[in-house]
Amino acid sequence: MRRIVLWDIDHTLIDTRGVGRELSAAAFERVTGRRMERQAKIDGITEPVIFRETAGLHGIDSSRSDFERFAEALAEAHVQRAAELRERGHALPGAAAALSALAAVDGIVQTVVSGNVRAVAEIKLAVFGLDRHIRWELGAYGEDADERPDLVRIALERAGLEAEQAVLFDDTPAGVEAGVASGVRVIAVATGRSSEGELRAAGAGAALPDLTNTRRLVELVAGV
Incomplete structure (x- = not known):
């Protein structure tokens, strides 16, 4: 059976070690003209919601076009400071090996x-x-959407696959809950702010401390 692996990025595959927040602050100031004094909750939340709620914390009533300009500025900031991101951030242990091992399994495709x-x-x-x-x-x-369950469904539609053919990797309770709500199997990774127990409580079918046990990870994806 063909399968698709859906990867979260931040604190699942990589850690920007604070660079991501700095770039968000720079893009926010560029678009709104206001220094970002506070940022809304980010764990498991989509960028348009983070931007809208952060703007609200600063008394700004933002529009969709404001978000689109923010997204463009944020991408430009990442390009400009890519070398710094590489120097200060890092791939999480086991991430590269996990991606390569799953790519070697016949019938598995991977996306984000x-x-x-x-x-x-x-x-x-x-x-x-x-x-x-x-x-x-x-x-x-x-x-593509404000809510994470919608993102899972969109990815399945784009892949032309059913929920039972998908496995989601995520490090947040919100991400786990999005996968469960969409009917996909969730393997949680406790490499963010949440423990294995908290991720299981959110509905994860399995929880790993990290991505370093490549063999076990592949077995879980294959349903062994």
Whole structure:
């Protein structure tokens, strides 16, 4: 049976070590003319919602066109500071091996389901050499929908697959819940702010401490 693996990015495959927030702040100020004093909750939240709620914290009533300008500015900032992102951030342990191992399994394709806008998602993985096995055209991104369950469904539609053919990797309870709501199997990774227990409580079918046990990871995806 053909399968698709849906990867979250931040704290699942990579850690920007604060660079991501700095770039968001720079793009926010460029678009709104206001320094970003506070940022809305980001874990498991899509970029348009983060932007809208962050703008609200600053008393700004933002529009969709404001978000589109923010997304463009954010992508440009990632391009301009890609070398710094590479130097300060890192791929999480086991990420490259996991992607390569799954790519070697017949019938498995891999893509991204992320709250990041696609341009930023592509830069983040390319910077750390993790983009080789990703089918970007099958993924779903922040500009596609505000809610994460909708992103999962969009990715399935683009791949032409059913929920039972998909496995989602995520590090947040919100991401896990989105997968469960969409009917896909979820393998959680406790490499973010949530523990394995918290991720299981959110509905994950399995939870791993990280991505370093490649053999076990492949077995879980294959349903062994």
